[in-house]
Amino acid sequence: MGVIIEGKxxxxxxxxxxxxxxxxxxxxxxxxxxxxxxxxxxxxTLFNLMSGVYHPEEGTLSFNGMEITSLKSFEIxxxxxxxxxxxxxxxxxxxxxENVLIGIIGRGDPREGIKAKGEEARKLLKFxxxxxxxxxxxxxxxxxxxxxxEMARALATQPxxxxxxxxxxxxxxxxxxxxxxxxxxxxxQLKMTIFWIEHVMGAIMKASDRIIVLDQGEKIKEGRPxxxxxxxxxIEAYLGESDA
Amino acid sequence: MSELLMYLTNGxxxxxxxxxxxxxxxxxxxxxxxVNFAHGELYIFAGYFSYHLSVSLGVPPLLAMPxxxxxxxxxxxxxxxTLIRPTYGDEMYSLIITFxxxxxxxxxxxxxxxxxxxxxxxxxxxxxxxxxxxxxxxxRILSFFISIGxxxxxxxxxxxxxxxxxxxxxxxxxxxxxxxxxxxxxVNMLAFGLGAALAGAAGVVLSPIFPVTPSGSSSxxxxxxxxxxxxxxxxxxxxxxxxxxxxxxxxxxxxxxxxMYRHIFGFIILILVLVFRPWGLFGxxxx
Numbered sequence: 116m117g118v119i120i121e122g123k124x125x126x127x128x129x130x131x132x133x134x135x136x137x138x139x140x141x142x143x144x145x146x147x148x149x150x151x152x153x154x155x156x157x158x159x160t161l162f163n164l165m166s167g168v169y170h171p172e173e174g175t176l177s178f179n180g181m182e183i184t185s186l187k188s189f190e191i192x193x194x195x196x197x198x199x200x201x202x203x204x205x206x207x208x209x210x211x212x213e214n215v216l217i218g219i220i221g222r223g224d225p226r227e228g229i230k231a232k233g234e235e236a237r238k239l240l241k242f243x244x245x246x247x248x249x250x251x252x253x254x255x256x257x258x259x260x261x262x263x264x265e266m267a268r269a270l271a272t273q274p275x276x277x278x279x280x281x282x283x284x285x286x287x288x289x290x291x292x293x294x295x296x297x298x299x300x301x302x303x304q305l306k307m308t309i310f311w312i313e314h315v316m317g318a319i320m321k322a323s324d325r326i327i328v329l330d331q332g333e334k335i336k337e338g339r340p341x342x343x344x345x346x347x348x349x350i351e352a353y354l355g356e357s358d359a
Numbered sequence: 360m361s362e363l364l365m366y367l368t369n370g371x372x373x374x375x376x377x378x379x380x381x382x383x384x385x386x387x388x389x390x391x392x393x394v395n396f397a398h399g400e401l402y403i404f405a406g407y408f409s410y411h412l413s414v415s416l417g418v419p420p421l422l423a424m425p426x427x428x429x430x431x432x433x434x435x436x437x438x439x440x441t442l443i444r445p446t447y448g449d450e451m452y453s454l455i456i457t458f459x460x461x462x463x464x465x466x467x468x469x470x471x472x473x474x475x476x477x478x479x480x481x482x483x484x485x486x487x488x489x490x491x492x493x494x495x496x497x498x499r500i501l502s503f504f505i506s507i508g509x510x511x512x513x514x515x516x517x518x519x520x521x522x523x524x525x526x527x528x529x530x531x532x533x534x535x536x537x538x539x540x541x542x543x544x545x546v547n548m549l550a551f552g553l554g555a556a557l558a559g560a561a562g563v564v565l566s567p568i569f570p571v572t573p574s575g576s577s578s579x580x581x582x583x584x585x586x587x588x589x590x591x592x593x594x595x596x597x598x599x600x601x602x603x604x605x606x607x608x609x610x611x612x613x614x615x616x617x618x619m620y621r622h623i624f625g626f627i628i629l630i631l632v633l634v635f636r637p638w639g640l641f642g643x644x645x646x
Contacts, residue, residue, distance in 0.1 A: 166538055187544075188537035198538060206531045209524075217528045220521045221540025229521060272540050 119144045119276055119308050120165070120196075124174035127160055134160040136332040137174070142276070147302055147309040149319040149340070152329035153352055158312045159201065161329070162278050165310075166198050167191040178276070193223055197274035201281040201312075203261040205253040211264055212249040215239050218271025239267040243297065259290045266297065276308045277301065283315045291318060298322065320344065328352070361493040366614045367607060368489070372499050374606025375506040376565050380579065381586035381598040382513055383557030389530045389593040390550045392450050393443055396457040398558045399579030400464035405431045405562030406571030407472045410479040420482045420567075428559040435555025439548045447547075461580070468573035476570035479563070502564045509560050510599065516553075517595060526550055530593065558583075578622060585625045589632050591642020600640060604628070 121141040127134050135157040142148050150158050163169045165176060167188035176184045183191055197218075205214050215236040216229075240246055243263040248256065253264060262282060269277060279298070283291050295318055301307055313319040319326070320340040328336040328343060330352040336343055343349055380402065387395050408427035412418040418426065442460065446452035483497040517523035525546050528536040537543045561579075562571065586605055590597020605625055612624040638644045 168534065168538070188534070189540050189542050192538060192540035200535075204532055204535045206528050206535070208531055209527060213524060213527075216521075216524060217536065217541065218539045220524060221536075223540070223542075229519075232521075268539055 117144050118142070120176070120178050120310075122161075122165070122174060122176050125161070125164055125171045125176065126173040127157075127164055127169055127171050133332050135164065135171070135329075138329070138332070138334050140327055140334065140337070142308055142310055144308055145302075145306060146324050147298075147311065147322060149323035149326040150310060150312045150329065151314075151316070151319065151326060151343075152335075155331070156329040156352075157332040158329055159280060160332075162198060162280055162310075162312065165191075165278060166196060189221065192221060192272050192274075195273070195275035196278065197269035197272045197276075198278035199262070199265045199269050199280060199282060201284060203258070203265050205256075205261055205264050205268070207252070207254040209253060210250050211240060211245060211253055211256070212236050214253050214264055215267050215271045218268040221272055236271065239271055240264075242270070243267045258285055259293070262286075262294070263297070266301075270301070270305070274307065276310065279309060279311045279313075281312055281314060283313060283318060291315065295322065362614075364489075365493050365495065366610050368495060369499075370607030370610035371603060372503045372506075372606070373565075373610065374603035375503060375510065375599075376561050376602075377582055377586050377606050378599045378602030379506055379509055379513075379557050379564070380561035381583045381590065381602055382510075382595060383554040383561070384580075384583045385587045385590075385593065385595070385598050386526070386550055386557070387554040388587070390526055391443070391447070391453075391547055393446075393453040393551075394457065394584075395551075395554065396454075396580060397438070397461040397464055398554075398583055399576035399581075400461050400468065401431050401434065401555050401558040402562035402579045403468055403571050403573060403576045404434070404464070405559035406479065406566035407468065407477060408559075409563040409566060410477045410571070411472075413479050420480055423479065424482075424563045427563050428556050431559030431562075432552045432556035436548055436552040438555070439551035443551060444544075444547075461576070465573055465576055468576070472573065474573065476572040476575075477566075478570035479567050481567050498567055502568060506560075506564055509557075509564075513557070514595065522546070522549065581622075582625060585629045587639075589628055589639055591639025593643070594639070594641035597639055597641035 118141050123139050125135055125138045138161065152158055164171050167186055170185055175182060178194055178196060183194065206217065216232055219232045219235055237249060240249060243266050245260060245263055256264060282294055286294060302309055311319065323340055326338065326340050326343040327334060328349050335348050335352060336346050384395060384398055387393055405427045408430055409423045412423035412426055413420045442456050443453055446456060481498045483501055485497050486494040487497055487500060489495050517526060525541045528541060529543050529546055533543055582605065586598055586601040589604065590601030605628060608624045609621055613621040632639060
């Protein structure tokens with residue numbers, strides 16, 4: 116096992132608003148951990164800190180024992196952290212194959228032939244069930260297909276840790292099942308650690324080993340799914356204070 | 360008839376060179392949102408470099424040409440590292456910096472090379488009979504084919520190579536490209552160097568035909584901006600079509616209306632485009 120990523124005392128504020136306040140957390144290798152909390156709790160900000168979009172004002176982040184607090188996005192990506200977005204962001208003016216190729220190119224070595232990269236990209240598209248869409252512009256895909264494409268592009272960077280930001284949002288129940296299947300395959304076949312923001316509670320409670328709950332930038336609870344759902348603080352954060 | 364054909368041919372030759380220069384501007388705008396006002400100065404420097412390399416140092420003209428372009432590429436990279444990189448995130452600063460730089464470089468050219476127009480030696484001499492219709496200078500014919508070669512290489516670079524794909528990804532979504540591991544700072548630097556090198560390429564190809572002077576730089580920049588606006592921001596195809604249209608119109612206008620008004624035609628095009636189709640011929644309409 117062993118710890119793959121660890122954050123200590125992470126703080127990030129925007130103007131007067133502290134989005135993430137002294138958050139400590141860690142993920143063990145191979146774990147799937149859910150990150151939940153009401154809107155504005157700082158979940159996406161925490162992901163942004165982990166992927167180098169923002170840098171924390173206080174606190175440190177280490178990945179596989181190496182400090183990554185002030186590294187740039189592309190450096191963090193090359194070390195092995197990839198993410199997907201709540202609102203999908205494929206490169207819309209490029210084909211599906213090119214989208215995945217960018218992830219492969221991003222790994223760094225420009226010398227390995229573009230042909231071998233093409234083969235690898237095709238395999239990844241097949242892995243996320245997008246075969247036949249290679250030449251399609253990303254713009255023409257449906258929402259779930261765009262999400263799959265984004266997943267393939269993230270996988271193309273060969274991550275060890277995958278950050279998923281509300282992958283299930285906007286999907287219908289049967290699509291949710293497909294997405295969950297894909298995540299399970301990624302976890303078991305590719306042996307990836309997954310950190311996962313989700314509002315679809317049923318799904319995340321069932322799939323996660325552990326849940327971390329944020330509220331107004333602070334970590335209010337961490338534990339096994341069944342512990343978390345029954346915690347009074349968590350219920351309060353979601354439903355408001357009880358009068359009793 | 361043969362006169363008209365010759366003016367048309369002139370227009371096409373100049374048009375292709377216009378296109379090269381404009382692609383240089385378009386690349387830099389598309390990727391970094393930086394408008395390089397010093398574009399024309401880089402063109403002029405390239406012309407002087409190729410003149411001095413071949414005349415003062417005796418380098419063969421066909422070797423002086425790539426050497427000058429390479430020097431301009433290095434200057435471009437130096438500019439990006441020292442002056443442009445600190446301005447990322449605020450387009451206004453880069454606008455001011457490149458504007459100031461254009462004035463500084465123009466005066467530097469005046470100081471270093473003097474005010475006299477200079478013309479690198481022709482690579483070839485003589486003229487060729489085109490289809491029995493008219494005679495056309497070999498120098499211009501060679502310039503045309505070299506320009507076509509440069510254009511094809513650029514298209515190949517952008518459409519087919521890893522560098523081109525990174526460029527396109529960054530121009531669509533910089534943050535996302537960085538998040539999937541593209542080193543956007545390195546691509547910025549190389550792209551700026553490439554944009555500068557294209558100004559240089561246009562300079563070395565055209566200077567044996569039209570001599571360079573330090574004061575000629577602003578019309579080079581303006582031409583490139585007109586072509587980019589006409590073709591549509593961010594479109595390579597637009598740069599080629601726009602460059603040809605401007606080249607042909609300028610030459611026909613100069614021949615049949617007045618040479619004095621040569622540069623007016625560009626502005627007329629610019630105004631018409633801005634009034635009727637501000638997104639250009641191949642650009643994307645944005646709300």
